[in-house]
Amino acid sequence: MYKVFFNQKPIFLTTEFVNQTESSPVLFVKFSSAENILKAIKSKKIESLYLYHQDEDKLWMHFLRCFPVVEAAGGLVRHEDERILFIFRNKKWDLPKGRIEKNEAIKTAAIREVEEETGAEDLEIIKPLIQTFHIFTRHGKYKLKKTYWFEMKTASTKKLTPQANEGIEEAVWVSESEVPSKFKNAYENIKQVYAEFKN
Incomplete structure (x- = not known):
């Protein structure tokens, strides 16, 4: 079963028939x-x-006919002091990510996007995490964003610089004890990424 979010609500893509309810139709x-x-x-x-x-396969084929896919990549970045890199964009806390450019390797895109959106340097990929999915609108058309997430680390002490032209207001290092408070105003996908990181 796959989970796709639209405005924080989950759409489950399933090959197992489930009993529908009024609040969860099939x-x-x-x-x-x-x-x-x-x-x-x-x-x-x-x-x-x-x-x-x-x-x-047919489940995805029919779904992608409805919502063409746009691929992105990003990172959950852990500093050597155990803090996690967060950004604040569109009035919510998020993790840095962005669209993969034509012919660009996924890992290269993930590092580039984190660097561009936050100013973080000396990033090293530790391992892949999960892929998340959400429906968004661009130029009046709805599309599916598939994001490849990676755990990264850095020891850089360079001051973070949020990418203002991408609507990013803040880029900050967050201690693990502060993460739950950020999640009170964060995208559901980000919570999935963090849960995978903690497992």
Whole structure:
């Protein structure tokens, strides 16, 4: 089962048929469109949505017909003193990430985006974490953002510089004890990345 977020609400892509409820309906993805998926998930009565197809490949094929994919990469960066790098963008706490450029390696994109968005230096990838998915709108069209996340580390003491032209207001090092308070106003995807990091 895969989890895709839209405005903090989860859409579950599943090959296992589940019993629907009023707050968690099930749609057959083969017979769905972007319009009726969005209409359902935007309803105030609905807390989550299930999209079903018994075949995983066909499940994704039909879903991507509705929402073309845009690939991005980013990092959960841990300083040698155990603090975690956060950014504040669009009025929420987030982790640095951005779109993968044409012919760019995923790991290269992840490091570049973290550097550009925060000014962090001397980044080293430790390991891949998870991939997250969310639906966003660009130029009036809804698309699926697939983000590849990596655990990174650095010992750099350079002052962080948030990338203002990307709408980033803050780039800060956060102690682990402060992370729960940031999560009170953070994207659900980020919580998944952090949970994977802690496992």
